[in-house]
Amino acid sequence: MIAERPWQAAASHIGALADAQSYARAMLNILEDAGTEAERRNDTQRAFLNILDDADDERGRLADTQRAVLNVLDDAAAEADRLADTQRAVLNILDDAAAEADRLADTQRAVLNILDDAAAETDRLADTQRAVLNILDDAAAEADRLADTQRAVLNILDDVGLEKANAERAVVALQHANAEVETANRELEAFSYSVAHDLRAPLRSIDGFSQALIEDYDDKLDEGGRTYLRFVREGALHMAGLINDLLGLARISRAELKATPIDLAAIAQATIKLLRRAQPERTVELIAPATMPAFGDRRLLAVVLENLIGNAWKFTGKTERPRIELGQMSQDGRTVNFVRDNGAGFDMAYSDKLFAVFQRLHSVGEFEGLGIGLATVQRVILRHGGQIWAEGEVDLGATFYFTLSEAP
Numbered sequence: 001m002i003a004e005r006p007w008q009a010a011a012s013h014i015g016a017l018a019d020a021q022s023y024a025r026a027m028l029n030i031l032e033d034a035g036t037e038a039e040r041r042n043d044t045q046r047a048f049l050n051i052l053d054d055a056d057d058e059r060g061r062l063a064d065t066q067r068a069v070l071n072v073l074d075d076a077a078a079e080a081d082r083l084a085d086t087q088r089a090v091l092n093i094l095d096d097a098a099a100e101a102d103r104l105a106d107t108q109r110a111v112l113n114i115l116d117d118a119a120a121e122t123d124r125l126a127d128t129q130r131a132v133l134n135i136l137d138d139a140a141a142e143a144d145r146l147a148d149t150q151r152a153v154l155n156i157l158d159d160v161g162l163e164k165a166n167a168e169r170a171v172v173a174l175q176h177a178n179a180e181v182e183t184a185n186r187e188l189e190a191f192s193y194s195v196a197h198d199l200r201a202p203l204r205s206i207d208g209f210s211q212a213l214i215e216d217y218d219d220k221l222d223e224g225g226r227t228y229l230r231f232v233r234e235g236a237l238h239m240a241g242l243i244n245d246l247l248g249l250a251r252i253s254r255a256e257l258k259a260t261p262i263d264l265a266a267i268a269q270a271t272i273k274l275l276r277r278a279q280p281e282r283t284v285e286l287i288a289p290a291t292m293p294a295f296g297d298r299r300l301l302a303v304v305l306e307n308l309i310g311n312a313w314k315f316t317g318k319t320e321r322p323r324i325e326l327g328q329m330s331q332d333g334r335t336v337n338f339v340r341d342n343g344a345g346f347d348m349a350y351s352d353k354l355f356a357v358f359q360r361l362h363s364v365g366e367f368e369g370l371g372i373g374l375a376t377v378q379r380v381i382l383r384h385g386g387q388i389w390a391e392g393e394v395d396l397g398a399t400f401y402f403t404l405s406e407a408p
Contacts, residue, residue: 027062210229210236214229262296263293265289267298268305272324282322288326295405296384297384307377316342319344322343324341337402338401344394347392355374377402384405
């Protein structure tokens with residue numbers, strides 16, 4: 001047998017209560033009608049005495065029925081309270097069920113997220129496994145390389161022993177070389193003195209006697225003889241100039257370098273002033289900044305500018321509007337100094353001869369000179385830890401660039 005649910009029992013009680021109430025109302029209506037009928041029909045009272053007796057009995061039964069109805073109503077009220085309690089309990093259960101459903105949905109979503117994270121973690125684990133395998137492969141390769149390195153180190157250590165012995169022999173050789181250099185320098189100094197005294201003296205004699213012949217025997221010599229003597233004297237003077245320049249180059253190579261902050265523009269102005277004093281008839285435009293800061297030996301860098309500006313002055317001698325420009329620019333993080341002119345220029349195909357001793361790109365007939373100046377300039381620049389190079393074009397001028405070591 002299926003147990004009756006609380007709300008089903010409550011519904012049954014409520015139906016019975018409704019039937020009892022209907023019955024009670026019907027009985028009350030009958031009583032009301034009976035009273036009214038008694039008042040209208042007094043004459044029928046006797047006829048109804050028997051009926052009244054029966055009515056008393058019926059009223060007894062009706063009272064019993066009313067008490068039963070009241071009991072039913074009391075039971076119905078109690079049942080209604082129980083039903084209300086049941087309804088509230090059901091509503092609470094439904095609320096709890098809804099909350100539980102929400103919690104269940106949250107739990108399902110959390111589970112789904114966990115599953116998604118687990119899948120991602122699985123992928124990461126697979127990637128990690130692959131990475132570990134790659135690392136292991138690399139470790140094996142690295143172990144092989146390490147073994148090769150160890151063998152190479154052992155070989156190097158073996159070589160180091162030989163290299164150390166070679167280095168010791170090299171040090172000894174270097175000491176011998178330094179000693180030879182010192183000897184060579186002493187011999188060079190001796191040679192310089194020899195050149196200064198032994199070679200200059202005959203040249204002075206040649207020049208002096210040639211001049212004496214020209215002056216004392218001019219009337220006894222024909223034009224050819226005087227021309228020959230003039231050639232002899234010019235050759236002697238030229239040789240003396242070469243000797244002086246070579247000695248100067250040797251002195252510059254051996255001179256002590258005393259580097260200090262200097263202004264190349266000031267040295268350039270002094271050089272131009274001397275050139276203008278020597279040739280006041282020339283008008284040469286000089287373009288130079290107010291200052292050209294540099295770091296080096298002032299005396300040696302003065303030789304550089306004297307030669308570069310002197311060449312620019314010389315090679316603009318046949319230019320209609322001669323111009324000499326000095327300046328500085330930045331190139332690859334270094335300061336580059338330059339001297340530019342609009343003179344005779346040179347062919348870049350022969351630029352490798354510019355800084356060689358006694359090499360000239362112009363004949364003596366075009367421009368005087370001995371071919372030592374640029375070699376001297378290069379020597380000074382190299383001693384300053386710099387570089388020098390040139391650009392030019394025939395009849396369109398030349399530019400000489402040079403760098404110097406930076407100040408410490």
